[in-house]
Amino acid sequence: MKATLVSNLTQAWQTLHQQGLLPDPNPDRIEVVSTKDPRHGDYACNLALVLAREANLNARDLAEQIIQNLPENSDLLSTEVAGPGFINFQLRPEAKAEIVDQVLSQATNYGTRPPGSEQRILIEYVSANPTGPLHVGHGRGAALGSCLARILEAAGHTVECEYFINDAGRQMDILAISVWLRYLELCGEPVVFPEAGYQGDYILDIAADCHRTRGDVWRASFENIRAGAPDDGPDEDGHNMYLDFLILRARDFLDETVWTELASVAVDTLLERIRRDLDHFGASFDYWQSERKLLDDRKVEQTIAQLREAGHLYELEGALWFRSSEFGDEKDRVVQRSNGQWTYFATDIAYHADKMARGYGTAINIWGADHHGYAGRVRAALQALGIDPERLEILLVQFASLYRGKQKISMSTRSGEFVTLQSLQHEVGQDAARFFYVMRKSDQHLDFDLQLATEQSVDNPVYYVQYAHARICSILERAKDEDINIPEDPCDLSPLTDEGERALQKQLSRYPDAVLRSAREREPHHLTVYLRKLAQEFHAYYNAVAVLVDELPVCQARLRLIMAVRQTLGNGLNLLNIDAPESM
RNA sequence: GCGCCCGUAGCUCAGUGGAUUAGAGCAUCGGUCUUCUAAACCGAGGGUCGCAGGUUCGAGUCCUGCCGGGCGCGCCA
Numbered sequence: 001m002k003a004t005l006v007s008n009l010t011q012a013w014q015t016l017h018q019q020g021l022l023p024d025p026n027p028d029r030i031e032v033v034s035t036k037d038p039r040h041g042d043y044a045c046n047l048a049l050v051l052a053r054e055a056n057l058n059a060r061d062l063a064e065q066i067i068q069n070l071p072e073n074s075d076l077l078s079t080e081v082a083g084p085g086f087i088n089f090q091l092r093p094e095a096k097a098e099i100v101d102q103v104l105s106q107a108t109n110y111g112t113r114p115p116g117s118e119q120r121i122l123i124e125y126v127s128a129n130p131t132g133p134l135h136v137g138h139g140r141g142a143a144l145g146s147c148l149a150r151i152l153e154a155a156g157h158t159v160e161c162e163y164f165i166n167d168a169g170r171q172m173d174i175l176a177i178s179v180w181l182r183y184l185e186l187c188g189e190p191v192v193f194p195e196a197g198y199q200g201d202y203i204l205d206i207a208a209d210c211h212r213t214r215g216d217v218w219r220a221s222f223e224n225i226r227a228g229a230p231d232d233g234p235d236e237d238g239h240n241m242y243l244d245f246l247i248l249r250a251r252d253f254l255d256e257t258v259w260t261e262l263a264s265v266a267v268d269t270l271l272e273r274i275r276r277d278l279d280h281f282g283a284s285f286d287y288w289q290s291e292r293k294l295l296d297d298r299k300v301e302q303t304i305a306q307l308r309e310a311g312h313l314y315e316l317e318g319a320l321w322f323r324s325s326e327f328g329d330e331k332d333r334v335v336q337r338s339n340g341q342w343t344y345f346a347t348d349i350a351y352h353a354d355k356m357a358r359g360y361g362t363a364i365n366i367w368g369a370d371h372h373g374y375a376g377r378v379r380a381a382l383q384a385l386g387i388d389p390e391r392l393e394i395l396l397v398q399f400a401s402l403y404r405g406k407q408k409i410s411m412s413t414r415s416g417e418f419v420t421l422q423s424l425q426h427e428v429g430q431d432a433a434r435f436f437y438v439m440r441k442s443d444q445h446l447d448f449d450l451q452l453a454t455e456q457s458v459d460n461p462v463y464y465v466q467y468a469h470a471r472i473c474s475i476l477e478r479a480k481d482e483d484i485n486i487p488e489d490p491c492d493l494s495p496l497t498d499e500g501e502r503a504l505q506k507q508l509s510r511y512p513d514a515v516l517r518s519a520r521e522r523e524p525h526h527l528t529v530y531l532r533k534l535a536q537e538f539h540a541y542y543n544a545v546a547v548l549v550d551e552l553p554v555c556q557a558r559l560r561l562i563m564a565v566r567q568t569l570g571n572g573l574n575l576l577n578i579d580a581p582e583s584m
Numbered sequence: 585g586c587g588c589c590c591g592u593a594g595c596u597c598a599g600u601g602g603a604u605u606a607g608a609g610c611a612u613c614g615g616u617c618u619u620c621u622a623a624a625c626c627g628a629g630g631g632u633c634g635c636a637g638g639u640u641c642g643a644g645u646c647c648u649g650c651c652g653g654g655c656g657c658g659c660c661a
Contacts, residue, residue: 037603046602049641059641083603084641129661169661319659330587330657337659344661372588373656398589440597443589445654447596461609467623475620517600529598532608543625584623
């Protein structure tokens with residue numbers, strides 16, 4: 001309907017253009033919106049207001065001229081100028097009711113565009129370091145990424161999802177030493193466990209596994225390892241010095257293959273758990289890219305060599321720097337440390353270059369807000385490599401602060417203090433957790449109150465939407481029991497005259513816009529807002545009007561209407577990967 | 585200090601430059617189950633949209649400055 005109106009308006013514009021009143025028509029400038037206030041008709045257009053200035057005409061007069069040159073449209077009841085110069089369109093009731101048949105005939109495809117009609121997109125999300133289980137802080141990215149993937153697919157994109165595994169660098173050494181020291185404890189060694197090591201119980205589990213399967217083969221004397229070590233403390237620097245000392249000595253004592261095995265056993269165990277948690281959470285991935293592999297395949301060397309050949313690198317104080325400030329970054333960045341090791345940034349350049357070379361129109365990264373300072377340098381690197389940095393979109397997700405009532409829970413992987421994603425799911429359920437995460441704009445800070453989410457889960461908005469769906473299913477079930485003929489094909493919808501029925505039809509017609517907007521803005525929360533509104537209108541209608549009435553034509557028209565509502569609720573919930581239950 | 589994000593009802597938040605009256609939920613108060621699921625509905629109260637300018641026919645929305653909060657500013661990842 002909207003498209004028809006835009007085309008009508010374009011025609012009128014063309015006519016006025018030929019009369020010399022207006023510039024060349026441009027359909028992109030024509031905005032037709034579904035109105036909020038029924039007094040403004042069903043659709044409104046601000047074209048006259050937008051063009052009045054350059055046409056040097058009074059906006060109301062111009063609106064009048066546009067209306068006079070609009071082609072016939074049998075769906076319209078009236079077209080009039082309103083307010084400062086809006087053109088308001090009022091639809092005939094039959095035209096409004098068409099939406100019901102449209103929803104039902106398109107069924108699961110309602111609100112979607114043909115698959116593959118838009119760009120290919122890669123979404124990289126979560127990518128949590130494999131040094132501990134996922135916690136509720138990761139949940140937001142997981143929910144956003146997986147919902148966005150579905151929404152973009154519905155909007156016609158071809159979407160693939162990826163998890164980048166940071167299985168290299170110092171954190172792997174910390175992981176290995178943490179596991180090994182716990183292992184030594186199990187062997188009976190008097191270990192002084194470093195403050196800066198990973199403290200979580202999951203390390204104990206991994207160590208216990210190693211001890212069970214390998215016995216004491218990796219045992220060494222902790223006294224010898226520790227000999228000459230500084231004290232563990234008193235501040236972060238001190239903690240790190242003690243930790244680094246232990247790592248260094250451990251690598252002397254242990255065979256390199258043992259050290260590698262320690263790390264890889266830990267990473268494998270943790271990754272397996274991460275995969276399982278994500279899978280249960282409804283987040284799936286097509287690719288798991290390993291940083292380690294990127295290094296082993298010499299991708300980092302190759303990419304940095306490319307930068308060097310292009311003249312974007314220089315040496316300073318023994319380190320290799322990338323001149324990122326020439327590409328809009330705040331300052332230049334080190335890519336290779338004076339000790340010869342690549343920085344994380346270097347591997348990330350290689351990773352992103354590789355990603356962009358894989359043929360996606362757009363790559364979307366979902367990052368925690370604490371990484372925002374990082375976006376500039378990655379874009380700078382892409383640009384230096386001749387890749388359009390606009391093709392990389394970085395979505396920053398603000399933190400979710402976790403509360404238990406008024407008590408804020410601070411979390412850190414190091415200290416092992418965190419609430420796992422798994423326990424969150426266990427406490428509040430997958431559906432509620434996902435909905436809760438995406439119902440807020442992602443650049444908005446989120447307060448996640450566990451107490452509220454658990455104790456008052458009944459008030460959680462997800463149940464409100466699901467309940468509307470279940471109620472409709474229940475009515476249809478009842479209709480079946482009472483042998484009422486449920487119309488599978490279009491029937492006369494003229495009995496739909498109630499205010500609530502008109503509101504529902506209008507809301508149904510807005511669904512495709514809600515999906516497209518969520519896709520375009522990369523914001524699933526528009527969809528949650530839409531679904532709450534549709535559910536609200538249904539609940540109000542349910543309380544005001546009985547569907548199963550004696551008069552068959554009325555009953556059937558209403559059944560068709562609520563079936564369309566059920567379909568739309570189901571489609572929307574499906575995009576959020578949330579269950580649409582038939583009963584509750 | 586510099587950079588990014590945010591500031592809307594008591595609380596948590598929607599709000600696509602658009603329409604005399606800025607909307608939800610929670611909380612508070614008052615109603616609605618003999619009738620398709622009360623996990624629901626109806627109603628009431630509650631606002632200088634942080635402050636001050638500017639752009640515009642029109643600003644919660646865009647621009648500038650200020651105030652307040654969060655995050656970041658490493659040869660860590």
